[in-house]
Amino acid sequence: MTKIIGLISGTSVDGIDAALVDVAGGQTNLKVELLAATTYPYSEKLRSQILSVCGGASLSIAELAELDDAIAQEFAQAAFTINQKSDQKAEIIGSHGQTVYHRPPSQQLGYSLQLGRGEVIANITGIPTISNFRAADIAAGGQGAPLVPCVDIHLLSHPEYNRCIQNLGGIGNVAYIKSQKSPYLKNSILGWDTGPSNTLLDLAVQHLSQGRKTYDKNGEWAASGIPCQDLVEKWLKQDFFQQKPPKSTGRELFGKDYLFNCLADGENYNLSAADILATLTELTAASINHSYRNFLPNLPDQILLCGGGSHNLYLKERIQNLLVPIPVITTAEVGVDVDFKEAIAFAVLAYWRSLEIPSNLPEVTGAKAKVMLGEIHQPII
Ligand SMILES: Nc1ncnc2c1ncn2[C@@H]1O[C@H](COP(=O)(O)OP(=O)(O)OP(=O)(O)O)[C@@H](O)[C@H]1O
Ligand SMILES: CC(=O)N[C@H]1[C@@H]2OC[C@@H](O2)[C@@H](O)[C@@H]1O[C@H](C)C(=O)O
Numbered sequence: 001m002t003k004i005i006g007l008i009s010g011t012s013v014d015g016i017d018a019a020l021v022d023v024a025g026g027q028t029n030l031k032v033e034l035l036a037a038t039t040y041p042y043s044e045k046l047r048s049q050i051l052s053v054c055g056g057a058s059l060s061i062a063e064l065a066e067l068d069d070a071i072a073q074e075f076a077q078a079a080f081t082i083n084q085k086s087d088q089k090a091e092i093i094g095s096h097g098q099t100v101y102h103r104p105p106s107q108q109l110g111y112s113l114q115l116g117r118g119e120v121i122a123n124i125t126g127i128p129t130i131s132n133f134r135a136a137d138i139a140a141g142g143q144g145a146p147l148v149p150c151v152d153i154h155l156l157s158h159p160e161y162n163r164c165i166q167n168l169g170g171i172g173n174v175a176y177i178k179s180q181k182s183p184y185l186k187n188s189i190l191g192w193d194t195g196p197s198n199t200l201l202d203l204a205v206q207h208l209s210q211g212r213k214t215y216d217k218n219g220e221w222a223a224s225g226i227p228c229q230d231l232v233e234k235w236l237k238q239d240f241f242q243q244k245p246p247k248s249t250g251r252e253l254f255g256k257d258y259l260f261n262c263l264a265d266g267e268n269y270n271l272s273a274a275d276i277l278a279t280l281t282e283l284t285a286a287s288i289n290h291s292y293r294n295f296l297p298n299l300p301d302q303i304l305l306c307g308g309g310s311h312n313l314y315l316k317e318r319i320q321n322l323l324v325p326i327p328v329i330t331t332a333e334v335g336v337d338v339d340f341k342e343a344i345a346f347a348v349l350a351y352w353r354s355l356e357i358p359s360n361l362p363e364v365t366g367a368k369a370k371v372m373l374g375e376i377h378q379p380i381i
Contacts, residue, residue: 001022001023001024002022002023002024002091002092002351002354003020003021003022003035003086003088003089003090003091003092004020004021004022004023004090004091004092004093004094004347004348004350004351005018005019005020005021005079005082005083005090005092005093005094005127005347006018006019006021006093006094006095006096006342006343006344006345006346006347006348006350007075007078007079007093007094007095007096007097007121007343007346008095008096008097008342008343008346009042009071009075009096009097009098010099010169010170010307010342011054011099011169011170011171011199011250011251012169012170012198012199012202012308013042013047013050013051013054013098013170014039014041014042014047014308015039015040015041015042015047016039016040016042016074016075016078017037017039017339017340017342017343018037018038018039018040018078018079018081018082018343019034019036019037019082019340019343019344019347020034020035020036020037020082020083020085020086020090021033021034021035021344021347021348022035023347023348023351026355026357027154027352027357030154030348032154032155032344032347032348034337034340034344035085035086036082036085036086037082037337037339037340037343037344038078038081038082039339040074040077040078040081042074046070046071046074049067049070050067050071050098050100050115053067053100053101054099054100054101054250054251054252054255055251055255055256056252056255067100067115068115068116068117069117069120071097071098071115071116072115072116072117072118072120072121072124073120073124074116075095075097075116075121076120076121076124076125077124079093079095079121079125079127080124080125083125083127089127090127091127091128092127092128092129092130092347092350092351092354093118093121093122093125093127093128093129093130093350094129094130094131094133094346094347094348094349094350094351094353094374095116095118095121095129095130095131095346096114096131096133096342096346097114097115097116097117097118097131097132098114098115098116099112099113099114099250100113100114100115101113101250101252102144102145102248102249102250102252103252104143104247104248104249105138105141105142105143105366109138109139109141110138110142110143110144110248111138112134112135112138112144112145114131114132114133114134116131117131118130118131118132118375118377119377121377122377122378122379123379123380125379126379126381127379128354128376128377128378128379129376129377129379130349130350130353130354130374130375130376130377131374131375131377132374132375133147133346133349133373133374134147134373135375136360136371136372136373136374137360137365137367137371137373138367139371140360140362140367140368140369140371141366141367141368142246142360142362142365142366142367142368143192143246143247143248143365143366143367144248144365145173145193145248145365146167146173146175146191146192146193146248146364146365147345147349147359147360147365147373148167148173148175148341148342148345149165149173149175149177149189149190149191149361149364150189150349150359150360150361150364151344151345151348151349152165152175152177152191152341152345153175153177153188153189154348155336155341155344156175156177156304156331156334156336157177157178157179157180158177158179158180158302159179159180159181160179160180160181160301161179161300161301161302162176162177162178162179162182162298162300162301162302163176163177163179163300163301163302163303163304164176164177164292164296164300164302164303164304165177165304165306165331166194166288166303166304166305166306166319167197167306167307167341167342168197168198168284168305168306168307168308168309168310168312168315169197169198169307169308169309169342170196170197170198170199170202170251171193171195171196171197171199171249171250171251171254172193172194172195172196172197172284172287172288172307172309173191173192173193173194173248174190174191174192174194174288174291174292175189175190175191175364176189176190176191176296176300177189179301189361189363189364190245190295190296190297190363190364191245191361191364192245192246192247192248192291192295192364193247193248193249194287194288194291195240195241195249195254195283195284195287195288195291196254196258196280196283196284196287197284197307197309198215198307198308198309198312199251199254199255200254200258200259200262200280200283200284201215201216201222201277201280201281201284201309201312202214202215203255203256203259204259204262204263204276204277204280205221205277207259207263208273208276208277216277216312216314218311218312218313218314219281219312219313219314219315219316219317220314221273221274221277222274222277222278222280222281222312222314222315223278223313223314223317224274224278225271225272225273225274225275225276225277225278225279226274226275226278227275227278227279227281227282227318228266228269228271228275228278228279229282230269231262231265231266231269231279232279232282232283232286234265235262235265235283236283236286236287236290240253241287241290241291244295245295245364245366246364246365246366248365262276262279262280263276266279278314281312281314281315281318282318284309284315284318285315285318285319285321285322286322288319288322288323289319289322289323292323299323299326300326301326302326302327302329303319303323303326303327303328303329304329304330304331304333304334305319305328305329305330305331305338306330306331306332306336306338306339306341307338307339307341307342308338308339310330310331310332310338311338316328349373349374350374352372352373353372353373353374353376354376356372357372358370358371358372358373359372359373360373
């Protein structure tokens, strides 16, 4: 058993998810036990700095260095605090860091920047830290994302059912996992980013409530509106949704500018605030439905939701409605925490890196080769 801390702050930029896990086995008999998990919210100041950088604000190199240090210190504090929850000290930290920029590959290689240097986390905590997980896949020509499907296959494959694991984070992504009974075929696992999930909803709620609300709790506001199907159809024609996998995206595409275009479209249809939220929620559900129907070899037998959006009951209902009769449940219902699956995954990725096991999935990211993910930083004792 190796005790590992997994850390990530995702595209919602709501705070650092930390998971303390025991990991054992190799790639065939992986065992993961969650010992403790907590979210450490960012201070309002740091969060708004990160969001403005994600939104394209310019920074001097000196300001970038300060932001990187501030994020690394928060990550180290999160690791230090969760480490207190166990008698034995964690042996490794796997830290995703905070994505502030993601450019998928096109004619050139991709580029993805996660702040929160692993070197700093290692030195503050005294624990070897593995970070910068996306760089090697990108250098091999891959998207560098999503990376979690390679862990999903170990945590969530089923003896009989083909499953889709649908993350509803700031951005949505899917992992399609064939049942354990299927022979090892090329299409055993697929995965890609499906589009926006909570980024647009959160931005819209903040805008429409004039800053009084940060998100639509349980989707109640959206549920009181009526989705405008004409707009959903129009938006789905956009390149990202039509593009075949491998594909990845981020706040660079589905951020404030995108939202303001949606709001302008909504005005042309005289949509109320509730109707706009219902329409944006429908875009998330419809983009998932469109992705499954167009890019999967077959529809799955089960859909398992995870990420913060899995708490949004209206979104869940809309996904179910579009994909009926496939049962839509959550990963929690099969024993994997919806809010900490990504943090758990970065602990597992760090474990594999420590064993020098390549862990990217070229069939998901489009990389030319299997590569080891992450850079190891030893603390100076
Ligand atoms: N009860 C709830 N009702 C509706 N939405 C919720 C609820 N709880 C959380 N959320 C949504 O989930 C978001 C956070 O999701 P999550 O933590 O999965 O994002 P993330 O990890 O930052 O994203 P990503 O997977 O893209 O990196 C919140 O910003 C909010 O929009
Ligand atoms: C560049 C980046 O941080 N991408 C995130 C983001 O959030 C969800 C989706 O877009 C996914 O591709 C990825 O995160 C998860 C952890 C992944 O790599 O699987």
